[in-house]
Amino acid sequence: MELSSGPERRLFAHIRGLVEAGPPAVDRLLRPALAPGGSQDSFEPVAYRTVAALALLSNPVPTALPVVLDALVNGTPEDSPAVFRALALWEGPEVDGLLSCAWEDDRCERWPQWLEMFLHRAIAPPQRLVEYCLHADVAWIRALGLRGSLSLPALGDCGRAFADRHCEDDDQALRDAAYRTGLALGSHRVRAACLQAAARGDPSAQTLVGLVGGSHEHAALVGWIEREGPTPGSLWALGFCGRRDAADVSLALIDALDDEDRQRSLAFEAFCAITGLSPRDEEGVAVPRPWPSEQDLAIDPELLLPQPDPPGLREWWRQARPRIDGTCRLLGGEPVTPARMRDVLLHGSSRRRHALAEALELHSGGSLRLATRSFSRRQREGLTTLAVVPFNFERSLLGER
Known part of the structure; x- marks a missing residue:
């Protein structure tokens, strides 16, 4: 996880500095930041309050949680999301037990x-x-x-x-x-x-077909795309089904779609998710595209998706297709197993990992949940048992049982 060695490390260093500064930082910075309206003059008020609450919670004193909860009780509705975000991220011994009792007093x-x-x-x-x-x-x-x-x-x-x-x-x-x-x-x-x-054409339902459907439902998804044409929702779902035939369909769509059609990049994303192709590591399969402005990215983050180069991509697939098993479900070019799922959740696309974690939760009947919006350390802890869990990802949750 790149986050653990970059942004998270800087954030933890910042929080440690606030903790080690002791009472002066608490009195002059942290408590005022959590006071009603205390963060309105900051550049990002929600982030400011969240970090202040995390720094208070990280103090090794028993009064830390009451101080944060007091800010929650006395704050405005606009202030509470930042405090709840800090509580969701809070790490430490017995934290879950403390939170399981605190909610009743609110x-x-x-x-x-x-x-x-x-x-x-x-x-x-x-x-x-x-x-x-x-x-x-x-x-x-x-x-x-x-x-x-x-x-x-x-x-x-x-x-x-x-x-x-x-x-x-x-x-x-x-x-x-x-x-x-x-x-x-x-x-x-x-x-x-x-x-x-x-x-x-419901995008959410189609995503579930891709995530927890079987070969029959995946064939139906391909049929919907071929009859009705691709949509962003159906292409997103297609990448999760993990079928070699679905990769063929993705490649055909890439050939058929116009260069300026944003769905071309979505079809390429689906193709890569199934086959394991990495556009960054394989030359000749993607074309350079101008880096979008921050304003454009805020409107459409998918502008960062790579743009395929159809001739190079067809040649790569001509060589790779015979090596890929067409009889089973794939994740990044390899059969889906708990160990493979763990590797992809650790090192794969962060854009797709929330949905993959959801598939784990559904296949386990709710018994296995991964905190994909927590710090990476907590996520790694949640993945330690995944490699040995006897899941069958070929089993359809949408078929007759």
């Missing part, structure tokens, strides 16, 4: 944010917190409750029932949460609803 209006924080940490949330969110009237809060129920075996039947109820909901977030929870828990109704939505 107002129930903030309980959804507490649940979201537990989900970001990839730990099982308190059952009463999940039940509160499941029965909320607001769709996005109920969606959080559905996601949380997947981590609690005691709520399996309840989560499945809520997933069945909401798998055709008009609210996108609630429907997506129902898909994921229902597929992990084996709901027949959710399975049918997800496949129907994918056939209609």
